[in-house]
Amino acid sequence: MTIIEMREKRARLVNQARDLVNRAEEEKRDFNAEDQQQYDRIMNEVDNLKASIDREEKLTSLENDLDQPVHQAHRPEPQNQNMDQKQGRSAEEYRNAFWKVFRNGKEALNHEDVSLLMDPQIRNLAVGTDANGGYLVPDEFERKLIQGLEEQNIMRQLATVITTSSGSREIPVESDYGTANWMGEKEQYTESDATFSQKVLSAHKAGTIMKVSEELLNDSAFNIDNYALNSFSKRFGNLEEAAFINGDGVGKPTGVIQSAQVGHTTATGQVASLIADDFIDLYHSLKRPYRRNASFLANDGTVKAVRKLKDSDGQYIWQPGLQAGEPDRVLSRPIYVGDDVPALGAGAKPLAFGDYSYYWIADRQGRVMQRLNELYAATGQVGFRMFERVDGKLILPEAVKVLQNASA
Numbered sequence: 391m392t393i394i395e396m397r398e399k400r401a402r403l404v405n406q407a408r409d410l411v412n413r414a415e416e417e418k419r420d421f422n423a424e425d426q427q428q429y430d431r432i433m434n435e436v437d438n439l440k441a442s443i444d445r446e447e448k449l450t451s452l453e454n455d456l457d458q459p460v461h462q463a464h465r466p467e468p469q470n471q472n473m474d475q476k477q478g479r480s481a482e483e484y485r486n487a488f489w490k491v492f493r494n495g496k497e498a499l500n501h502e503d504v505s506l507l508m509d510p511q512i513r514n515l516a517v518g519t520d521a522n523g524g525y526l527v528p529d530e531f532e533r534k535l536i537q538g539l540e541e542q543n544i545m546r547q548l549a550t551v552i553t554t555s556s557g558s559r560e561i562p563v564e565s566d567y568g569t570a571n572w573m574g575e576k577e578q579y580t581e582s583d584a585t586f587s588q589k590v591l592s593a594h595k596a597g598t599i600m601k602v603s604e605e606l607l608n609d610s611a612f613n614i615d616n617y618a619l620n621s622f623s624k625r626f627g628n629l630e631e632a633a634f635i636n637g638d639g640v641g642k643p644t645g646v647i648q649s650a651q652v653g654h655t656t657a658t659g660q661v662a663s664l665i666a667d668d669f670i671d672l673y674h675s676l677k678r679p680y681r682r683n684a685s686f687l688a689n690d691g692t693v694k695a696v697r698k699l700k701d702s703d704g705q706y707i708w709q710p711g712l713q714a715g716e717p718d719r720v721l722s723r724p725i726y727v728g729d730d731v732p733a734l735g736a737g738a739k740p741l742a743f744g745d746y747s748y749y750w751i752a753d754r755q756g757r758v759m760q761r762l763n764e765l766y767a768a769t770g771q772v773g774f775r776m777f778e779r780v781d782g783k784l785i786l787p788e789a790v791k792v793l794q795n796a797s798a
Contacts, residue, residue, distance in 0.1 A: 403439070407433060492618075531619065536753070552752050598622065598777075602617070631729075634646065636731070653793065655795075687727075723743070752781045
């Protein structure tokens, strides 16, 4: 079954579920056991199809990448060959030396390899790392690692991501735009200056250690760079996602939920649930300029509850995405799943709506990786430590609004 066929089937199933609910309402009766069983079966199939579509799209994307030519036709070298050679961490020589030390240890390096890895121009990027504290990963590996983080991390897909070489980055934010005034003939202009504040993105350190058996490392068929890439991408992706969404800013990024303004609070009788009007109120709490690129963000449990909501005309407010790569929608705006968004509950903030491009993520240039020979030697394993420096912050709080459940 193709992706298009799966999406069409999913849409038909959603319509069947709607018909089932509408029929019960027309007959002015509650769901009986048979209705509920049929409804659950349909929605389970809808969920399974969504998972199959996601898997197929990811495989198709990977296959398209693999179809790209690996070797290019030979072309004459330019006269000034040194101008076109990749330098520093982009050089093939650096990449080969880097993976040589991580597969076989520093003893396998020759003098030229050591000179490449310890180049002062490269080492200067690894702030806080001494000569024995590891090496900066090659550029190509870092690019693939960031791509892996984006697959694991919905906020990296929606936010503005920048790379900085300094410890912190100051971002000017216009907090007061100034005003204009009506004027009479020859009347003096009234001064009205814009007011700027600053948001500072610092560099919080995150790290992890993975272990690999010595037998596996000595196996020539074992691809250490792909294994490290997948392992570190998952670990850092999960850690970052939790902080970008709900971090408190203490030793970690400040999450969008923590920074956003409360746009709507549910009624007391709806402490741990939602009604369709809550979405409408939250939608209109966001200023119109931000709605153009705005989307909803909630965890999977909240999205499940949303799929059952109807508006005042009896129509479901949740609409499945029908085109390849398109998210599901609520009130014609995309809704994304972030598992770290708080669940429905008294006083919780289970739903966000806004333009997440105003959430900025600052990656500190240069992730560092170190081989640990002795730490796990007793168990026949070699450790690999990696750390990164990153921060995230909503630089304009009014660009995102959150819904808050009533406290009681």
